[in-house]
Amino acid sequence: xxxxxxxxxxxxxxxxxxxxxxxxxxxxxxxxxxxxxxxxxxxxxxxxxxxxxxxxxxxxxxxxxxxxxxxxxxxxxxxxxxxxxxxxxxxxxxxxxxxxxxxxxxxxxxxxxxxxxxxxxxxxxxxxxxxxxxxxxxxxxxxxxxxxxxxxxxxxxxxxxxxxxxxxxxxxxxxxxxxxxxxxxxxxxxxxxxxxxxxxxxxxxxxxxxxxxxxxxxxxxxxxxxxxxxxxxxxxxxxxxxxxxxxxxxxxxxxxxxxxxxxxxxxxxxxxxxxxxxxxxxxxxxxxxxxxxxxxxxxxxxxxxxxxxxxxxxxxxxxxxxxxxxxxxxxxxxxxxxxxxxxxxx
Amino acid sequence: xxxxxxxxxxxxxxxxxxxxxxxxxxxxxxxxxxxxxxxxxxxxxxxxxxxxxxxxxxxxxxxxxxxxxxxxxxxxxxxxxxxxxxxxxxxxxxxxxxxxxxxxxxxxxxxxxxxxxxxxxxxxxxxxxxxxxxxxxxxxxxxxxxxxxxxxxxxxxxxxxxxxxxxxxxxxxxxxxxxxxxxxxxxxxxxxxxxxxxxxxxxxxxxxxxxxxxxxxxxxxxxxxxxxxxxxxxxxxxxxxxxxxxxxxxxxxxxxxxxxxxxxxxxxxxxxxxxxxxxxxxxxxxxxxxxxxxxxxxxxxxxxxxxxxxxxxxxxxxxxxxxxxxxxxxxxxxxxxxxxxxxxxx
DNA sequence: ATGAAAGCGCTAACAG
DNA sequence: CTGTTAGCGCTTTCAT
Numbered sequence: 001x002x003x004x005x006x007x008x009x010x011x012x013x014x015x016x017x018x019x020x021x022x023x024x025x026x027x028x029x030x031x032x033x034x035x036x037x038x039x040x041x042x043x044x045x046x047x048x049x050x051x052x053x054x055x056x057x058x059x060x061x062x063x064x065x066x067x068x069x070x071x072x073x074x075x076x077x078x079x080x081x082x083x084x085x086x087x088x089x090x091x092x093x094x095x096x097x098x099x100x101x102x103x104x105x106x107x108x109x110x111x112x113x114x115x116x117x118x119x120x121x122x123x124x125x126x127x128x129x130x131x132x133x134x135x136x137x138x139x140x141x142x143x144x145x146x147x148x149x150x151x152x153x154x155x156x157x158x159x160x161x162x163x164x165x166x167x168x169x170x171x172x173x174x175x176x177x178x179x180x181x182x183x184x185x186x187x188x189x190x191x192x193x194x195x196x197x198x199x200x201x202x203x204x205x206x207x208x209x210x211x212x213x214x215x216x217x218x219x220x221x222x223x224x225x226x227x228x229x230x231x232x233x234x235x236x237x238x239x240x241x242x243x244x245x246x247x248x249x250x251x252x253x254x255x256x257x258x259x260x261x262x263x264x265x266x267x268x269x270x271x272x273x274x275x276x277x278x279x280x281x282x283x284x285x286x287x288x289x290x291x292x293x294x295x296x297x298x299x300x301x302x303x304x305x306x307x308x309x310x311x312x313x314x315x316x317x318x319x320x321x322x323x324x325x326x327x328x329x330x331x332x333x334x335x336x337x338x339x340x341x342x343x344x345x346x
Numbered sequence: 347x348x349x350x351x352x353x354x355x356x357x358x359x360x361x362x363x364x365x366x367x368x369x370x371x372x373x374x375x376x377x378x379x380x381x382x383x384x385x386x387x388x389x390x391x392x393x394x395x396x397x398x399x400x401x402x403x404x405x406x407x408x409x410x411x412x413x414x415x416x417x418x419x420x421x422x423x424x425x426x427x428x429x430x431x432x433x434x435x436x437x438x439x440x441x442x443x444x445x446x447x448x449x450x451x452x453x454x455x456x457x458x459x460x461x462x463x464x465x466x467x468x469x470x471x472x473x474x475x476x477x478x479x480x481x482x483x484x485x486x487x488x489x490x491x492x493x494x495x496x497x498x499x500x501x502x503x504x505x506x507x508x509x510x511x512x513x514x515x516x517x518x519x520x521x522x523x524x525x526x527x528x529x530x531x532x533x534x535x536x537x538x539x540x541x542x543x544x545x546x547x548x549x550x551x552x553x554x555x556x557x558x559x560x561x562x563x564x565x566x567x568x569x570x571x572x573x574x575x576x577x578x579x580x581x582x583x584x585x586x587x588x589x590x591x592x593x594x595x596x597x598x599x600x601x602x603x604x605x606x607x608x609x610x611x612x613x614x615x616x617x618x619x620x621x622x623x624x625x626x627x628x629x630x631x632x633x634x635x636x637x638x639x640x641x642x643x644x645x646x647x648x649x650x651x652x653x654x655x656x657x658x659x660x661x662x663x664x665x666x667x668x669x670x671x672x673x674x675x676x677x678x679x680x681x682x683x684x685x686x687x688x689x690x691x692x
Numbered sequence: 693a694t695g696a697a698a699g700c701g702c703t704a705a706c707a708g
Numbered sequence: 709c710t711g712t713t714a715g716c717g718c719t720t721t722c723a724t
Contacts, residue, residue, distance in 0.1 A: 005407075005465070005489060005717095007716095007717055007718085008717070008718070009717075009718095017694075017695085018694065018695045018696075019695090019717090019718080019719095020694075020695060020696080020697095020718095020719075020720080021693085021694055021695075023717095023718065023719060023720085024693095024694085024719090024720095027719090031693060031694080032693070032694080033693060033694090036693080036694085048485060048488065050459070050462050050463050050485075051463055051717085051718080052404070052463070052465065052716090052717050052718070053460075053463040053464045053465065054400055054403050054404045054409070054464070054465055054716085054717075054718095055404055055700090055716075055717035055718045055719090056717080056718060056719085057400050057700095058398070058400045058401055058404055058700050058701070058702095058716090058717085058718080059699080059700050059717080059718050059719055059720095060700085060718090060719085061351075061700070063400070072429075073419065073425045073428055073429065074422060074425040074426060074429060076420060076422075079419045079420040079425055080420060082419055082446075083418075083419065083420060083446070086445075086446055090453075090456070095443070095460055095464070096444075096445075097441070097443050097444075098442075098443075098444050100428075100429070100432055107436075110436070113396070114399075114441055116396045117396050117397055117398070117399040118399045118400070118441070119351070119398060119399065119400055139394060139396075142394065143351060252631075255631055259631075259633065262633075281628075282627075282628055282631055285572075285598075285601055285605075285628055285631065285632055286631055286632065286633075287605065287608075287632075287633060351701095353700095353701055353702085354701070354702070355701075355702095363710075363711085364710065364711045364712075365701090365702080365703095365711090366702095366703075366704080366710075366711065366712080366713095367709085367710055367711075369701095369702065369703060369704090370703090370704095370709095370710085373703090377709055377710080378709070378710080379709060379710090382709085382710085397701085397702080398700090398701050398702070400700085400701075400702095401700075401701035401702045401703090401716090402701080402702060402703085403716095404700090404701085404702080404716050404717070404718095405701080405702055405703055405704095405715085405716050406702095406703085406716085407716070
């Protein structure tokens with residue numbers, strides 16, 4: 001049986017004053033006498049009074065809560081984004097509720113409904129891979145609850161967005177491979193129905209074109225996970241013995257590819273140089289350390305929440321939506337370092 | 347300007363019936379005629395009516411929300427715990443609000459207050475490293491809001507707890523090193539003011555004693571992070587050349603130690619075998635793959651939320667608190683595999 | 693300087 | 709079968 005939560009009513013009764021006086025005293029309203037104020041505040045402290053956020057929010061029709069829907073919290077990238085979001089949200093007095101879709105459309109719909117029911121002031125969303133219909137997101141915009149999409153955006157809904165310049169990052173990665181002498185560069189790519197798959201392939205192709213390296217469709221392998229890379233790399237390299245560089249769509253694919261290459265007795269970077277995408281913590285742990293494209297999760301979180309809070313607090317603003325594009329940097333490490341002979345290798 | 351959120355009042359007005367009828371129709375109350383029910387439900391759907399959880403929660407004095415306070419979401423272990431928590435919470439119709447303390451006491455206090463204000467039905471807490479005073483947690487118990495501590499528990503407060511058997515895990519790790527022939531086993535340990543530091547050292551010592559290996563205090567090195575291991579390992583091994591095995595307090599320390607050992611031209615596992623603790627994803631990526639003690643984050647989340655929901659839904663239960671101890675398993679991989687010569691090594 | 697009363701959205705006696 | 713009413717905790721006119 002839950003003990004009675006102490007309310008302003010209790011304080012009022014004990015002090016023999018009205019609830020409105022208590023309410024005002026608590027908010028330091030100028031009309032209230034110093035005596036009353038101190039009486040109220042002391043008692044409140046003594047009784048460990050905590051304002052009931054539910055009642056407050058109901059009254060104000062504002063929850064100071066922002067909802068986040070992400071695919072999976074266990075991915076380093078997404079947990080970094082959350083850290084960015086929380087850091088500024090807390091500073092501005094907002095709470096953050098994080099929901100995971102687990103890459104499931106159904107769960108995403110449920111998450112959206114829960115956030116809607118809880119009347120969050122705004123939402124930050126990175127769309128699940130399995131989501132093809134976006135009406136559950138439209139419910140937010142219909143209620144004029146602002147959305148900011150980040151990383152995995154929804155192209156159909158007009159809102160603010162924060163994305164990584166995948167094409168540019170992929171260009172940098174490929175350009176880097178070319179600059180160290182690679183001429184037969186493979187791309188381990190993600191499915192083309194995903195925007196990152198498209199963007200990173202496009203950047204790869206643009207770099208080839210710009211440096212007049214002939215494009216060979218055989219060098220594009222659909223392979224975007226550690227498991228896939230373990231399964232496919234060796235056969236791929238055997239059938240394409242001339243490959244001297246690989247740009248993989250993400251770090252774990254790149255690392256697995258690298259490890260399979262090493263298993264074949266080849267040297268990274270001297271025989272085949274490898275570049276990933278993401279710059280997760282594993283890039284530093286693997287040997288040789290992985291060159292990669294920096295995907296700034298924390299910064300993405302910051303930008304997304306800033307856009308959202310701006311929308312929330314300037315509701316009258318004209319409907320204008322911006323897309324922030326984070327341009328990633330190339331981080332060159334040992335897996336593409338063909339000069340320094342000291343780099344450890346199998 | 348937020349568009350009017352549609353309420354049961356709106357539905358009532360449109361249909362020319364009372365709000366209570368609408369309320370009852372929506373909950374499929376037996377008293378209501380089928381005609382009315384379908385009218386109400388259709389209109390609700392058409393208008394995209396969403397119940398206002400705030401009002402509901404205020405009324406019921408129950409939020410169906412559970413709060414989680416963790417040190418850092420970016421740690422794989424903690425994000426696994428959250429996944430476990432969420433999976434069962436959602437099944438039972440609870441929402442989860444995750445707060446990060448960032449290992450800061452002040453932030454932890456703020457988080458606790460926010461959860462209190464939002465009248466969560468219960469809390470799951472893993473204590474920040476910098477927390478020495480626990481009164482902010484007592485506010486929960488004072489209000490009879492159940493707490494379950496997990497992993498980093500608060501010894502001062504009587505509640506349910508879920509912990510890993512650190513001592514047992516450390517014993518297994520050390521025993522394993524002994525079983526493959528190690529006789530001079532170093533322990534890279536965490537500060538002894540942390541419970542994990544104590545427990546893992548104790549397990550190490552018990553294994554030595556049980557197998558009659560003399561204890562050498564010089565073989566205990568305070569070193570519990572990648573950075574520390576990079577800095578200290580080489581000197582340590584130089585001054586203790588006889589070391590043939592290392593049990594490190596966590597995986598990243600173990601991996602960094604392993605890499606420094608390799609840098610010295612020594613072989614892992616043949617010269618020095620290494621065992622970590624945690625079984626994060628990096629253990630599979632490093633070469634050789636790291637033997638480690640499995641720390642079951644997801645299971646810990648499951649157990650913690652189950653205990654909590656039980657307390658929440660059986661409020662009348664006698665005050666009895668249980669501590670669930672998860673006994674970790676040893677995962678033997680290449681870093682301790684001295685038989686299989688095929689294991690890749692520098 | 694303080695109080696009374698209405699209302700945020702919803703539910704649940706109680707009354708027909 | 710349906711409506712009326714009170715109240716969850718709080719703020720805020722409007723009185724006094």
